[in-house]
Amino acid sequence: MRTYVLGDIHGQIDQLRRAHALIADDQAQAEEDAPIVHLGDLTDRGPASAEVVEYLRRGPVSGGRWITIRGNHDFMFRLFLDDPLARDPGLNPAYTWLHDRLGGRETLESYGVEVPDDRALADIWAEARARVPVAHRVFLDNLPLLHRTDQAVFVHAGIRPGVPLVAQAPTDLMWIRKGWLDDDSDHGLLVVHGHTALEEPAHYGNRVNLDAGAGYGRPLVPALIDGRDVWLLTEAGRVPLRPGDALG
Template identity: 80%
Template sequence: MRRYALGDIHGHPDALRRAHALIAADMARTGEPAPVVHLGDLTDRGPASREVMDYLIAGPKQGGPWIVLRGNHDFMFRLFLDDPTARDPGLNPAYTWLHDRLGGRETLASYGVDVSDHRSVAEVWAEARARVPLSHRVFLDNLPLLHRSEQAVFVHAGLRPGVPLIAQEPTDLMWIRDGWLDDPRDHGLLVVHGHTALDAPHHHGNRVNLDGGAGYGRPLVPAVVEGRDVWLLTPEGRVPLRPPEG
């Protein structure tokens, strides 16, 4: 029943290690391992996406299994490596993955790619193909889009309300905001997601958003989910995360 979860990492390995230390401490207190679900957006914006990838690929040395979901930024990174002209259908047509707002350049720089403005996209792509290890591409290829337990479903962005879980579109699972964030209906399962950065994790009743803005320098706060009950993990222990009253 128990799952640990943490939101968008965005190239911050130190924050990731701190979050895993809090999870390990909680596991030690309970005396039992449990799966750890990473909600996607491993890469972009932060300074060390490659280090994050290396850490997650290496996997856990103890405790329960790690489940790593695919976020929209991870998909854009992987898509660029195959075809720099291909467009993610969820991305605003005004942008490309290399736009300053998205953080793709920071990801490539973490692999040692020269992303200077004077270089063409073709030059950047050719160097990226040479520098990003095949093992990283294979890892990204195999990331699932969701994970579920008996009473919760874990996904990067959210669900299309009213659509069965098995029929959800990948673009919605990685990108959805409109029609989702303002939908108050119960979805049958508690939905634990990231993608939409907040000042801190928040429980909305039918869903829990764990993207506390680590991509913008705010803390990466892990949570533990037991059934539909949620606690944030802090150095002092568990803190209940509940919907606002009223």
Template identity: 55%
Template sequence: MLSYAIGDIHGQLEMLETAHALIEADRAAHGSAGPEALKAPIIHVGDLVDRGPDSAGVIDYLMTGQERGEPWIVLRGNHDRMFLGFLKDPTSQDPLLNPNLTWLNSRLGGEATLQSYGIADASSRPLEEIRKELGAVPQAHRDWLASQPAWHSRGEALFVHAGIRPGVALEDQVEDDLLWIREPFLSDPRDHGVLVVHGHTKIDHATHYGNRLNLDSGAGYFQPLTAVAIEGRSAWHLTPDGRVPLTPTRS
């Protein structure tokens, strides 16, 4: 069963369009594998917004693609949840965010997201002033982002933003973990029953650890955005020269 997946996007619309082009090239190259290759979905593992220059464009691109029937699955990441929380109440704080930070802190990149909607210099102005300008974010974008799932299961792969709580059944996983977890997930060597495909924790390049596959190659820091093809528990990095196998290694 073939699936495609794309790592954390973080407002990088041009990189996202390039990743989709690589996937379309792979569809064409492997079309002889049967109709499944033409219908394989693209799963985006979340963090659509923050840091990059065009979060609004990313949301519009993905939302419009789904509306015209593209087989695209879009998961919510922790940055997407923080954005939604800010839109509801700019004074709110995600319970899992470091209490010394706010979404507008430069480390998180919320200011760049608001800038993409035409709301300038948000981190240097009073929150009540910013609150009055939040109408620039279309209700359609808010509703669409809030409606996206936190996980997607397909074949031998489970797609989530951050990871899972090891040893906990999928039906008992909580959103806080699916969107925010690092440890004990990252260092857990056990077989989770599926290949967990995730982002959230930035690494230099997509890496297959045997029981999990991390796709966050740092697009939020203007490093490459990764697209992969997945069949069973095997994965290939998609490049302009075609598929490159991602050989499992240990954490």
């Protein structure tokens, strides 16, 4: 089964639209409407998280369905809206979602919430609750943690090696790095993920990392997965991504 897939978006609406345009061009040439999987982290760091959430919430006008996976940044945003003092168990306790490194401020500002350093947290939270549409909260609440096909599984951060998919902990699916990024075992399925930003997508044989750093201003690179074969989509067309390869 063919599947188009995008890595972490991080509030970059222009990059998201550009990536979808590349996918639409490829779909037109292939004359096939395959689903599009978004690997999570819709929000934070970039300037237009609210627009990204609304764009993906509305879904495709035509063509294959869209599947949007929950990322750790999406979960932290949603957690803040329920309780600004709640702690995501995957987050370093030295940080909060509003720390400059996380990008929560930019997300709230995209909804029109002012977040100066001297503003009381309770006031920020109250305005966020008023400005973030209920429809956005419901959309984020219902994002799945993974999507699988016969030969691939799509997840935000990765999987805990040796643990069946049905027993994977949500915190691992959204946060895992240690014990995962250095694991070269065969997981049965090709694992397609984001979360750990690279300079460009990379294929490691047992997994593919498509987080090319859109949250840090780099391009969002869409890919086509056909079985375990991977192609990156560029303005020049498809570029195969094989084990050991990276774009460029």
